Amino acid sequence: MRRPGTSVERVERSLETQVSQAVDAWLAWVPRWEPATHHGRTAPCRRCFGSPVLSAAGLGADVPHGVQHGLSTRIKTIVDRSVAEYTALNLPMLQAELDQQAARNRARTYRPGEGLDPEFEGLPMDPDPVPGAPFLFTIAGLAEEADARVPALPPLSEEAKAALRQEVGLADDYANMVGREVCTILLHHRLRIQAAVTEYVEPQIEAMLADLTKSLDAPFDPHDPGDPPRLD
Template identity: 50%
Template structure:
């Protein structure tokens, strides 16, 4: 696949459209807080999915678009920002020493979601995935030497350059994503809206059950 932001965006939109027919409304859990990846996201707005679209559908697209921006920023950092690239490699090595990493290797539509569903009130407590992810790191490898003040300043300058590049990559992605808006909205209308309407109809029939007591 060509490495441009535009081609990668188109590729990930195609992947999202292939995933969408497999989506079904979740009924086993609710979110306890807003998703910062999706709420107010310019990516979701560019796709035309800001309103009347379930969060899981938005989130799957947002995480695929994050892959596009992250890949572009990683390539730019590796090629043009050597100090920052070195520090990121060291951080990757530190992360690799963790005993368990439950957030890695997930499909894009599941990344960034809560690790653990709400516990049942009467369920025995053993441990959660979040607990395992928080285990201390191994001390097998030596810690790198601290950076000098000049080295820290140099890394921070490269971080600022990387942030600026990421913002520009995000803008380019949104421009490209808007070109796919019509087919994404059509897919939502075909695969998502009928399921949402069926769920609402089922809820309405439950609330209007003849078995419920009625007021005088």
């Protein structure tokens, strides 16, 4: 049995608090969610597709992606923060590499992916292209141009690369451990997460389906005095 107040227990309590606060923030946002009026993307979201976090939260494939993304991003922030703290304390080479990359990022003149709300973080910056109608410019393209103007980081020796790969592996192992713990904690929040979906999300989806059914059942306006188009 662990002694009360050990560092492991403090980490567990901290994760419980952070997950609870993240779920609270998501629950406060869900009433403001509205279905998107534009067409969906063809490529699945790499952050949400098959996410164990969403499975633990009880947000299945029948829940709109926008609702899923708002929660998965908040939980990812918790895992990322925990890994950053672990890295700063235990992985000096990886921390130095991250510090150099952060300094390089700060030197970019255009950073459109920073400072976004959790509901938009990690999503593609541009809409899907329309065949035959190319964009004059894209946000992602402008960001790439700004990145190209910043000098690249100095190359690493083979020994440094090997040591860095080892520390990256340790960071990944720690991230997986924190992720499993977070998923376990999320199981205790499933009821209130699902209650919010039932109250705020499902009625909007049902209303959309009802409108679609009406439009399919009555393709022509019954009050329009004109004749429907000939089908023969």
